[in-house]
Every structure is written in structure tokens, then in C-alpha cells.
Amino acid sequence: MKLAILSTLFASAAAFAPASSGRAATQVSETKADLEALAPKLNPVVGYFDPLGVTESALWGTSNEFTIGWLRQAEIKHGRVAMAAFVGYCVQSNFHFPWAMTLDGKPFPGTDLSPPEQWDALPFGSKLQIILFVGFLEFYSELAPGAGVESGQVHYTQGGQPGKFPTFDAIPHPVPFNLYDPFGFSKNMSDETKERRLRAEINNGRLAQLGIIGFLSAQTIEGSVPALTGVVKPYSGEVMAPFSADFVL
Template identity: 45%
Template sequence: MLAFLLASAWAFAPQQTGTHQSTQLQAGKDELVALAEANGDFLGKTIGFWDPLLVTEKDFWGLGEEGTIGYLRHAEIKHGRVAMAGFLGFCVQSLPIVAGPHLTPPYRGFVPDVTPQEQWDNIPLIAKIQIFVFIGMLESYGEGAGNPEGYVHYTKGGLPGYYPPIAGQGRGQIPLNLYDPFGILPEKTEAQKIRGRQVEINNGRLAMLGLFSLLSESAVPGSVPALDLIEGFPKYSGNVMVPFSSDFTLAPYYELLFK
């Protein structure tokens, strides 16, 4: 959540042009502040510009100020999207219709009536690896692999959070895009798109807090009093920060890898 320190809408600002570098950077930061103050949170107030670590003045990996801010903005948006999916996934996987008994087990090793974290633990290792490989493929494409038409990297003036259309890729085997796969959403104006991006950022921030509250209460009962009042709230004694801890070890491969 380091990017939370940055403005909520920097990613959507037009790029500055000019010949004097200091003028460019100052103009970029000024616009960053203006956009931050324009993005209201879900309470109707203003988050404002807050940068106690002075990350707007850093230069990550030689990207420059604008490239660094683009990188952090993209990271925040991506973490927010993952948190929103994780929060909803935790809630859905806690429902009896999902966690309860099935006539046909959804995967080998399925155990009914366990927590969402235990459901993950019970998935075979090969299935977990397949999931991560698939995510890696999506990440690679989202970083510009395959040179999607019109794609500009978010550290080089592109739009942070943007994922290029994927339909037709993979030698034509991918039929749908990730966003609006069926093409049923109405076309939005530029103002509506900007507002939608701001809302997504705020929802993502809230989802990050929400997901960690679920995981915290699940691991340490009573740590989130509001959730502790829910009868039957899932409890988990494992370590959610080590996703392969239950079934993954390099011990069998040690001699092959290091000898």
C-alpha cells in the first residue's frame, strides 16, 4: 500500500511537455496535488495530497519522477483489484453453498465445511502452480508482452491500471476480454471514465483494509470486534502469508538444484 501515499488520480493526468526538466517536474507535481484534492472518498470528504515519505521526489530504477509515480500508481490499482477479488472471494467461500458438501467434489482433496484459507490449502500443489502460471501469463501480457496495439507502459507515459484488450490473443484461442467480456456495458464519456477510475481507487483502498480485517479476525479472534460478533466466523490457525506452507518444499529437489 505504499502507493496509498500518492494522489488518488495521478494516473489519469495528461502528460506534461516542455524543454526544461525542472519546469516539467514541478508542473507534474502541481497537477498531482490538484488531482488528489479533487478525489473525494466514500464519506464524501477529500483524501487530499499526503506524501510524508516524499516518494514524489524519488527516482526508482532510473525511471524519473513521472515514471516512479506511474509505477506506484499502477501498483496501488493492482493491489486494490486483487483485494476486491479477495474480499468477495472470502465472503463467497464462507457460504454453505460453496463450502458445504457437494455431490461431485470440485477438486481432488476437497474437504467440506472448512475456512476459505483451508480450501486453498486443500487444493493440490499442481493446481496451485497452474493458477500462478496463468496469473503470470496475464501479468506478462499486461506489461506489454506481445506488443499489444496502442499499448504504452505506465512508467513511460501510459495509463496506470490499463490492461490491453486480450481477445484474439494466444493464437486466437482467447475469445473474451477481461473487462466487459460480452461487450454489454454502455460507452462512457471521458469524464465518466475519470470518475470511475477514482471510485475504483477508493474501493480498492477500502478492500485492502477489509480483506486484512477478515484475515486478522480469522487468525486472531477478537482482533476485529465487529467481525468477532458474527457467529461461526471462519477461524484459521495457518499462515496466510505463506501460501505454499502446507504442501510445498524444495527438499526433494535439493540435490538436483544445489549439488
């Protein structure tokens, strides 16, 4: 749950950045016209929706193409985190692992606690392991390993595909599986199917963001989501505090 707000961590990953060589990969940046063409495919009722004109801006003194790539990546990433959070919330509310969580025999928090309370009940070391692992994945995703070579990956702000998580193939030490599609099921998938599933992912991610925020709002602000009144347990803690409300380094 709290991992949805933890998107950056400091770590050293220079060893995972291979040297660039060979033929450069093709870079094609998305434009506002591409977003206008995509919008009705995602939702023909709403269509293109940008009342603030953010797709015409150039954030941090960069280019419009850079900004669009960054915004697209942000939406896809937040959608994925929200989908994981929504499913996790539903599962945690009804099931928990029956075996010991720690070496000293401490059990996993039970379903008598709500998901945020379960997180609060985790030992500090358990929380730290989860956050560091997610932080590593986040940091590695920004490296665009192999950029500049045919088999490498171009960063999403420089014409790369937003939402594409880099493989671990460029790491000197062999890694048996990749984060995305570890068993290679999408290898023989048609382009039409891939495009359809990418659109479904964006729509599901948007819905999941509303869903998980709805759960948390209903827990922390009584009556804020009438449909969830009596469904979710009230929570008096601090949702946005990953360790505790008074935690300091």
C-alpha cells in the first residue's frame, strides 16, 4: 500500500550500466497528435481530455516531446502500482500467509487488521526490505540499460517506449527471469494483441487509481465514499507515512 508513494530511493547501480556500442536504436518521440489519436481508442466517450494544456508544455526547460514521454511514463507507472495496490488490498483483507514471517516465529498480520494496519504491524526490517527492493526496480528502470545499441533500450523521455521496463539481459551476471513476462508468453503475440492489451492496461490502471484512493478515503474520512460505508474498516493512522507518523532519520 505505502509503496504506491515510494517512487525514489538512493542506491548505487553503476555496475548495471553496460558500455554502449554498435548500431543506435531508433528514437521516435510521441507528440500531442499521438495522444489525440490514442484518446478515443482508450475511451470513445471522453476522448482527448487535457483542460490544463499540460501536453503543450515543456517542463523543467526541456522539450515538449520530453514532457509527453515523462507524463506517459508517470501515468502508466502509477496505474501499475495502483492495480497492484487494489488487488493487494482485496487479498490482504481476506487472506494471510499461515506460516511464520520472521526467523523468531512472528506470524504475518492477520485479517482482523485492515491493510494499512497490517503494514503498520510489520517489523521495521520487513518494511525496509520491501522498500529497498522496489527502490532498486525504480532506479534500474531509469538506467535504460544498453541505450545506443540495437538490442538496448532508449529512455522514455528521449523517444523510448513509455512503460517498458528494461530487461536484465545486459547485466554481466546472469539473471534467470525478467520482471516483465519472465516466461516469454508475449514473444509470439501479434502487434494488434499487444496494442489492445496496452490500451487495456492504461484503462485498468486509471480505474485502479480511483479504486485504491476510494478505499483509503473511506477508511480515513468517514462517509467520504458512501458505497464503501461499513465495507472497509476505519483507519486512524497516517497512510502517507511509510514507517510511522513520527519517524525521522
